[in-house]
Amino acid sequence: MTDVTDRIVAVTGATDGIGRAMVHRLAAAGATTIVHGRSAQRVDDTIAEIRAAQPAATLFGYVADFASLAAVRAFAETLATDFPRIDVLINNAGIGSGGRGGAREISADGYELRFAVNFLAPFLLTGLTLPLARESSAARIVNVASIGQAPLDFEDVMLEHGYDGGRAYSQSKLALITFTFALAERLRSAGIENVTANVLHPSSLMPTKMVFESFGYTLSTLEAGVEATLRLAVAPALAGVSGRYYDVLREDRAQSQAYDEGARERLWSLAERLCGFAYLSSKTASTVVPPVQGPAPLGAVTQSMANSDTPV
Numbered sequence: 001m002t003d004v005t006d007r008i009v010a011v012t013g014a015t016d017g018i019g020r021a022m023v024h025r026l027a028a029a030g031a032t033t034i035v036h037g038r039s040a041q042r043v044d045d046t047i048a049e050i051r052a053a054q055p056a057a058t059l060f061g062y063v064a065d066f067a068s069l070a071a072v073r074a075f076a077e078t079l080a081t082d083f084p085r086i087d088v089l090i091n092n093a094g095i096g097s098g099g100r101g102g103a104r105e106i107s108a109d110g111y112e113l114r115f116a117v118n119f120l121a122p123f124l125l126t127g128l129t130l131p132l133a134r135e136s137s138a139a140r141i142v143n144v145a146s147i148g149q150a151p152l153d154f155e156d157v158m159l160e161h162g163y164d165g166g167r168a169y170s171q172s173k174l175a176l177i178t179f180t181f182a183l184a185e186r187l188r189s190a191g192i193e194n195v196t197a198n199v200l201h202p203s204s205l206m207p208t209k210m211v212f213e214s215f216g217y218t219l220s221t222l223e224a225g226v227e228a229t230l231r232l233a234v235a236p237a238l239a240g241v242s243g244r245y246y247d248v249l250r251e252d253r254a255q256s257q258a259y260d261e262g263a264r265e266r267l268w269s270l271a272e273r274l275c276g277f278a279y280l281s282s283k284t285a286s287t288v289v290p291p292v293q294g295p296a297p298l299g300a301v302t303q304s305m306a307n308s309d310t311p312v
């Protein structure tokens with residue numbers, strides 16, 4: 001791997017799947033590695049496992065359940081206290097479609113769960129840690145999305161009508177892609193040249209929990225996803241590259257809504273409102289904005305539809 005001994009790298013969702021494999025690789029290569037998970041036990045286990053193999057590894061563990069925006073805020077505040085900068089933020093934590101017939105779920109803030117964990121949490125974390133990224137000589141934000149992409153219906157973002165887990169997953173992933181494009185553009189417009197943002201589909205049906213839960217079979221190796229994601233995070237060849245979507249190693253086009261200027265603006269404003277936090281806004285610096293009035297209505301929570309055909 002590229003020399004990462006001077007890099008501070010944060011990986012969310014590092015307690016399983018490709019996140020866990022990535023922190024092993026980063027720590028072994030000498031990066032200061034921030035291991036995030038939603039379970040203290042699993043964070044401790046991951047760190048102990050790495051330390052057993054790499055006694056000299058520089059590791060820091062953090063717990064934050066991304067189903068709660070307050071937890072995301074607390075996590076970001078702790079990072080700001082503990083680190084002078086962050087060189088790489090890999091927004092990897094995510095949940096799958098919930099399997100065949102999975103019911104609609106909501107976050108602690110009352111938002112549709114996949115939209116909240118897979119999109120709102122990284123949107124907020126990225127914004128709150130941007131001051132740390134700006135302290136880096138060359139920071140990279142890497143968002144782990146998917147080839148499973150569905151356009152948002154802005155009239156029903158919380159999927160209160162006709163819920164389907166595959167669609168919930170896919171719209172959250174397209175939101176993450178659209179956000180990445182908007183982020184790269186806003187960083188550029190703000191003259192922030194030392195922070196790049198890219199997004200990828202890491203690989204199809206790797207052998208991880210979410211795949212076994214929804215599909216029961218695999219197509220790619222874990223290593224393929226690890227390689228593709230770490231390439232965006234540290235490969236010298238991608239220095240300065242920003243605002244791109246990759247299908248594993250190949251630059252590709254995402255679903256068309258991600259290129260719709262109006263949709264990008266609308267999504268960004270919506271995310272700011274739902275998170276109660278604005279950043280890189282065209283007219284303002286980072287500010288707290290009034291949150292939406294109360295949680296989104298629960299809507300139907302029981303509609304079950306087969307959704308395991310959605311690619312991840």
Ligand SMILES: NC(=O)c1ccc[n+]([C@@H]2O[C@H](COP(=O)([O-])OP(=O)(O)OC[C@H]3O[C@@H](n4cnc5c(N)ncnc54)[C@H](OP(=O)(O)O)[C@@H]3O)[C@@H](O)[C@H]2O)c1
Nearest residue numbers: 013015016017018038065066067093094205206208209312
């Ligand atoms: N596997 C694939 O084939 C595939 C394909 C395309 C995209 N992806 C994307 O790749 C990323 C990693 O997926 P994976 O396959 O490695 O999944 P995974 O094995 O299920 O791991 C997901 C990670 O995210 C964490 N996480 C889940 N919910 C969370 C929450 N509410 N708050 C904080 N952390 C949470 C998990 O914590 P726990 O350990 O506590 O569960 C785990 O560390 C995801 O964004 C996924 O959408 C995967």
